[in-house]
Amino acid sequence: MTDPAFEELGPVDYVVVEFPPEQANFTGEMAAELLKLVDAGIIRVIDILVVTKDADGSIEALELTDLDDLGPLARLEAELAELLAADDVAHLAAAMDPGTVAGVVVYENLWSGPFAAAARRAGGRAIANGRISAEAIIASIEADVDAVQIGA
Template structure:
């Protein structure tokens, strides 16, 4: 991995309830890795006991339906240090655990490489909670269905050469 050919790097923290994660969430993550959409750089699981103390938990100790750790082949487990993990642990509820995934967006590597090659650099990147964006869109659209692309109806008056093709 080097600066010239790498994609943007993000992390996600997923709180996991006592008893483990059920369903297909991690198998969908494995699919993203298998298809080369992302590349895991580090996956560390932290847990908080009933007294609020945190400990690093092995991925194998985490109960994840139908997923083993082979999709992490080549990922480090040392990128996130104790201070990073302690900060994550403060945000999870006692008795729960959290998976912290640091990953490269390999799908964006060609764009990132071209930008760097042409003198540009990424200055900032942020994520917004989906719930906040959905609420804002509902306010802006008055609750209309905005999920389907809206195409204006052809209007000959607006286009002197005739209506736009569909």
């Protein structure tokens, strides 16, 4: 990894947000929040997909460039790497319920790039990373509150 473009590469994550058909309410708020993160230099968006999974389980993935009305996300279009392959899409879609649509965002954590580069220069290498979902944290806190209330 001697390419200067990768020297300060931070961890790359993805998030898949599924929308059941009866609950989808696209107001532009998500795009605005994503662009705030980009503008603040916190993340760099690498890829965006919209994945649909029909009731029969068939899937279709659309890159941002395939969508007609990008709205404010149009300014990201030229910067996207279209990193995800067909196998990646199939893997992500396996987690989706039939009849749903999901947005997939792959992003680099720019805030941690300098630390990751310093670790590599020191001879270190990342051997694991992970993420705890907000839902898991909320469930844990609620369980603790319930335990305290029962024990009180």
